[in-house]
Amino acid sequence: MNLVVQDLVQQFPARTTGRRAETATVLDQLSLSTGEISTLVLVGPSGGGKSTLLRILAGLDVPTSGQVSFDGQPLPRDEVTLRRYRRTIGTVFQAYNLFPHLTAMDNLLLPLVQVHGLSEAAARARVREPLERFRLAEHTHKRPAELSGGQKQRIAILRALVVQPRRLFLDEPTSALDPEMRAEVLAMIEEVRREGTQFVLVTHEMAFARRVADEIAFVADGRVPVLTTAADFFARPTDPRVDAFLQLTLSP
Amino acid sequence: MPVANVRRRGMGNPDPPHDAASAPSYAPQRKSGDGVRATPPHHTTPLPSLHAAANVRLPGHRAAVTRRGWYSVGMSRWLAHLVVVALFGLALWGAVARVEYEWNWAGVWEYRQKFLQGWLVTVAISLAALVGSTVIGSLTAILLRSGNTFLEAVARVYVELIRGTPLLVQLLIGFYVVATAIGLENRYAAGVALLSLFSGAYMAEIFRSGLDAIPRAQIDSCRAIGLTPWQSLRLVVVPQAVRLVLPSVAGQLVSLVKDSSLLSVIAISEFTLNAQEVNSFTYSTLESYLPLAVGYLMLTLPLSAAARWLERHFRYETA
Numbered sequence: 001m002n003l004v005v006q007d008l009v010q011q012f013p014a015r016t017t018g019r020r021a022e023t024a025t026v027l028d029q030l031s032l033s034t035g036e037i038s039t040l041v042l043v044g045p046s047g048g049g050k051s052t053l054l055r056i057l058a059g060l061d062v063p064t065s066g067q068v069s070f071d072g073q074p075l076p077r078d079e080v081t082l083r084r085y086r087r088t089i090g091t092v093f094q095a096y097n098l099f100p101h102l103t104a105m106d107n108l109l110l111p112l113v114q115v116h117g118l119s120e121a122a123a124r125a126r127v128r129e130p131l132e133r134f135r136l137a138e139h140t141h142k143r144p145a146e147l148s149g150g151q152k153q154r155i156a157i158l159r160a161l162v163v164q165p166r167r168l169f170l171d172e173p174t175s176a177l178d179p180e181m182r183a184e185v186l187a188m189i190e191e192v193r194r195e196g197t198q199f200v201l202v203t204h205e206m207a208f209a210r211r212v213a214d215e216i217a218f219v220a221d222g223r224v225p226v227l228t229t230a231a232d233f234f235a236r237p238t239d240p241r242v243d244a245f246l247q248l249t250l251s252p
Numbered sequence: 253m254p255v256a257n258v259r260r261r262g263m264g265n266p267d268p269p270h271d272a273a274s275a276p277s278y279a280p281q282r283k284s285g286d287g288v289r290a291t292p293p294h295h296t297t298p299l300p301s302l303h304a305a306a307n308v309r310l311p312g313h314r315a316a317v318t319r320r321g322w323y324s325v326g327m328s329r330w331l332a333h334l335v336v337v338a339l340f341g342l343a344l345w346g347a348v349a350r351v352e353y354e355w356n357w358a359g360v361w362e363y364r365q366k367f368l369q370g371w372l373v374t375v376a377i378s379l380a381a382l383v384g385s386t387v388i389g390s391l392t393a394i395l396l397r398s399g400n401t402f403l404e405a406v407a408r409v410y411v412e413l414i415r416g417t418p419l420l421v422q423l424l425i426g427f428y429v430v431a432t433a434i435g436l437e438n439r440y441a442a443g444v445a446l447l448s449l450f451s452g453a454y455m456a457e458i459f460r461s462g463l464d465a466i467p468r469a470q471i472d473s474c475r476a477i478g479l480t481p482w483q484s485l486r487l488v489v490v491p492q493a494v495r496l497v498l499p500s501v502a503g504q505l506v507s508l509v510k511d512s513s514l515l516s517v518i519a520i521s522e523f524t525l526n527a528q529e530v531n532s533f534t535y536s537t538l539e540s541y542l543p544l545a546v547g548y549l550m551l552t553l554p555l556s557a558a559a560r561w562l563e564r565h566f567r568y569e570t571a
Contacts, residue, residue: 087478
């Protein structure tokens with residue numbers, strides 16, 4: 001994929017003081033342009049705008065102004081076209097992805113049957129193989145509350161994956177997990193990536209970012225001051241903010 | 253729900269059961285003098301607050317099956333209910349005995365047909381209003397959250413007007429003024445409509461609170477997989493909200509059945525009006541009104557039981 005972002009601004013209403021409605025600017029004229037890559041990792045300090053940027057890229061929020069295009073195709077701004085766009089991609093959030101009233105199996109079948117028009121039988125056939133491969137087949141009858149955090153997140157990734165999306169967007173997929181569960185989720189992402197799925201992901205796992213990223217975008221203060229290859233990002237930090245960030249995250 | 257998590261997360265060791273209330277340990281207690289130091293069942297020092305909490309049945313707690321011969325938890329619950337009902341009956345009987353009331357069941361028995369007819373009318377009106385108020389409540393709840401300023405104002409004014417005024421006034425104005433003005437002469441239809449409008453306002457607020465309780469992240473998940481707003485509502489939000497609002501809805505429906513007794517003021521020949529008439533024919537007040545109370549209980553108790561069954565049916569832990 002080739003992602004180009006131009007002058008992206010995202011403002012939210014913050015609070016109303018007197019008659020004046022104040023706005024918080026989360027993305028401030030953010031621009032970036034990647035090469036032809038398959039995995040883009042967004043890193044940076046909390047509150048810098050990573051998640052806001054990812055939500056726009058995944059078609060969940062519409063920016064205040066600015067342009068985003070994947071492979072030359074600009075993202076639409078109206079909800080109906082955006083919904084069509086969202087059906088071609090997959091998004092996984094930090095937590096609470098799954099629908100708690102449905103079993104793991106029904107969580108997987110829901111988008112296939114309701115959104116993509118598969119018959120129940122066809123949908124079941126489609127999820128069988130990946131469920132086996134990721135050793136989740138024995139848990140399909142359980143509701144999310146009966147699954148471990150890692151199992152929940154792997155089901156969530158699978159749910160995004162079985163609709164055969166053009167690319168996956170992951171927003172801190174392991175931040176809510178214990179270390180060992182983190183490992184199983186990261187291993188799954190790596191395997192899916194090796195099979196050729198494209199990723200845009202936000203993560204705090206620097207070692208993981210280094211392994212999977214083709215390019216790393218450093219998001220801070222609503223902009224992307226640094227966008228470079230993974231090797232260069234860690235070897236030669238060119239920006240003092242990246243330096244400070246890496247000092248914090250890499251020190252034990 | 254955080255309380256449910258306390259149980260699952262707080263205890264590292266699920267075995268032996270820590271649910272002290274429903275699963276008492278029958279194993280012989282080892283005294284500290286036995287030579288072996290009594291060790292707590294947990295790897296770490298148990299938090300005293302959690303043990304205190306274990307005496308309360310938290311939502312999501314599954315009562316352990318304790319079966320010893322004929323004795324079972326279900327049986328003991330039935331016995332307890334029976335004893336309490338008997339005590340209440342005894343107290344009432346004592347009170348009646350003190351005022352030296354003279355019973356005359358024979359006079360009232362003559363009118364048993366009238367009681368039955370009135371009861372059936374109340375059943376029919378309640379069922380119709382139950383459906384009506386559920387429909388009105390759902391639509392109003394959707395209006396309350398429509399995002400359209402005008403529609404929201406309409407729904408809000410309706411809810412506040414109905415909830416802020418006595419049903420008696422609504423029935424009198426609604427029937428003698430509004431229904432007459434629009435040419436609705438069937439007082440039964442008018443009664444059902446007015447009762448539905450009344451109860452619908454309460455239902456709307458119950459449903460709205462249920463919709464509001466669904467986390468924002470669930471809507472995000474719906475949008476992420478490409479569901480339309482209507483699909484999200486139907487497949488994700490409503491099924492989860494139903495479980496949350498069931499107890500309140502059941503309470504509201506029980507109220508609705510009893511509120512139908514006020515329809516007697518617009519001369520609808522329902523249960524209460526018939527009991528009043530029997531009373532005026534026979535001058536046997538208690539004999540007329542005690543069957544009335546029992547008749548309403550015959551409607552409200554199954555409603556409560558159905559609600560409890562549905563609650564169990566829809567139960568699942570939130571992640």
